[in-house]
Amino acid sequence: MEQSQGRGRAAFEPQSPARFDESKRRIAAASRFMPGGVSSNFRHGIAPTPLVFERADGPWLFDVDGNRLIDYYLGMGPMILGHTPEPVRRAVAAQLERGILYGGQSAVEAEAAELFCSLVPCAEKLRFASSGSEAVQAALALARAATGRRTVVDFEGHYHGWIPRGDVELLAWNDLAAVEARLAAGDVAAVIMEPAMCNAGAIAPLPGYLEGVRAACSRHGTVLIFDEVITGFRVAPGGAQQLFGVTPDLATFGKCVANGFPVAVVAGRAELLDLFVSGAAMHGGTYNANPISMAATVATLRALADGSVMKAIEPLGRKLMQGLDSALRAAGIQAVVAGFPQIFHVGFGLAGPARDHRDLARVDRARYVRFCGELLSRRVRALERGAWFLSAAHDAAVIDETIEAAAAAALAIRE
Ligand SMILES: Cc1ncc(COP(=O)(O)O)c(C=O)c1O
Incomplete structure (x- = not known):
């Protein structure tokens, strides 16, 4: 995929932990006119703040604090071809x-x-x-x-x-x-x-x-x-x-x-x-x-239509699932990474794959939210409810960067 303005890695070399002060400020200001500063209940109550974005491209979101985030929300799922294809x-x-x-x-x-x-x-x-x-x-x-x-x-x-x-x-x-x-x-x-x-x-x-x-x-x-x-x-x-x-x-x-x-x-x-x-x-x-x-x-x-997009996502999705699994294991965190390569779930605290909603009651949500916070500070945006959406724009380099961030995030929340 062609490199568009701002996508080059050089401009975004890591880095101290990401900060979200400008997002916080803008959410506070917008709260005067929109309850909680947001337009959906699902965008409220996210730590450290609901984020405010300026643009999106491929696997990335760019926020008002100048952070470039690898995105696994993908607009809550729709962006199967990546952002702005x-x-x-x-x-x-x-x-x-x-x-x-x-x-x-x-x-x-x-x-x-x-x-x-x-x-x-x-x-x-x-x-x-x-x-x-x-x-x-x-x-x-x-x-x-x-x-x-x-x-x-x-x-x-x-x-x-x-x-x-x-x-x-x-x-x-x-x-x-x-x-x-x-x-x-x-x-x-x-x-x-x-x-x-x-x-x-x-x-x-x-x-x-x-x-x-x-x-x-x-x-x-x-x-x-x-x-x-x-x-x-x-x-x-x-x-x-x-x-x-x-x-x-x-x-x-x-x-x-x-x-x-x-x-x-x-x-x-x-x-x-x-x-x-x-x-x-x-x-x-x-x-x-x-x-x-x-x-x-x-x-x-x-x-x-021809299924090649889903097929192309498959090996990358599997690589990410395995990478997350290994990173969590290495940090001694019990978790199950399960689902489909195009959408999977990370369940902290589970001993085996869930079969229904009742099995998911055992998920350690509080700890997973902390994990997401640590990921976000390393510029990876994952849903706090445990789902990871992949797109055709998530290439091997982005997956490697994510696994590296996940390994560090897992160590950071180790008890
Ligand atoms: C399975 C399912 N059905 C329906 C909906 C509702 O769709 P919308 O948010 O576009 O109203 C959602 C939203 O996440 C969903 O996941």
Whole structure:
């Protein structure tokens, strides 16, 4: 990848611990107008301060204190091609010349829809939305309209956005017997799950679990929804449903679909999606399928379509997982590094891979937050909840730099 202004390493040679005084000052100032100085609850309460950024490029973020940080937040997951990738930038710049919002349909929207449906197994048709939370609400509306039932089964530790929680029952995930028993009553409209649990941990389904839930849903007339907002276009071009070979009735996507532009999707069986047209289910949105975001979608999906991006991330992700594991071991810190090379989880205090949310209750979060603080002072930004997102822009040099920082951070928190 070409070296753009400010990316050269020479200008950023280490270094004393990073400081974040200017971010602190600006957050305090912004707090006069925005609660906590932020626009999402998930950006609040982060030590030593929510950060304020000036720009981003490849695997790096540049903050207002002049720090260049290796980024594993990746915008909370979307930036699978890295920050500001050339093809997406070009497509968006070209579309800007042709208009921002039409309040109507566009050729680029139809192109994005066809491309998406060619990649995702369940997607006979789709609706574009502007956030994952909305796509999930739309999917639940379709399931309730199709079945005439209200109850939705969801799972402990799964997150689907800030959606209304009424008529939702929680079960333990990866427990097939529990789902089978609950569906047998015949009153459940939908089962919604992350097909690999990535909001807590990064846990794959047990062999046969997805297949078993699929069969139980079919048996009892329940709509199966995979929430692929994280896994979609990250673990495989067709999402976890492609990786694990189980096709849901509906699926929701967001994040990686447009590499950071606000695009989400509810996709699935045509007869379900057509309920939007018959008026049985409601879904709208001023910004849905805006042509700027659609141009970003086409550019991103084209880059991801043949799976080479995910494949290229794989060895680097494995190298980072192994490097973190060794660094923590060397410092005598008990931890499990598990998941997928494109998104994995570091669980401090675990003795073995987690199987469900209950296993994750043993995670030593306080100590991991300290680890993240030490990483940040060494200019590596990792999510305090334990997830690490990788992009095509994280090359071997960046991974080596990260492992070096992690080794030092692990020693710094050794008790
Ligand atoms: C699995 C899952 N579903 C839904 C959402 C909500 O998406 P958004 O934040 O775009 O509303 C998220 C967000 O992290 C998610 O991880």
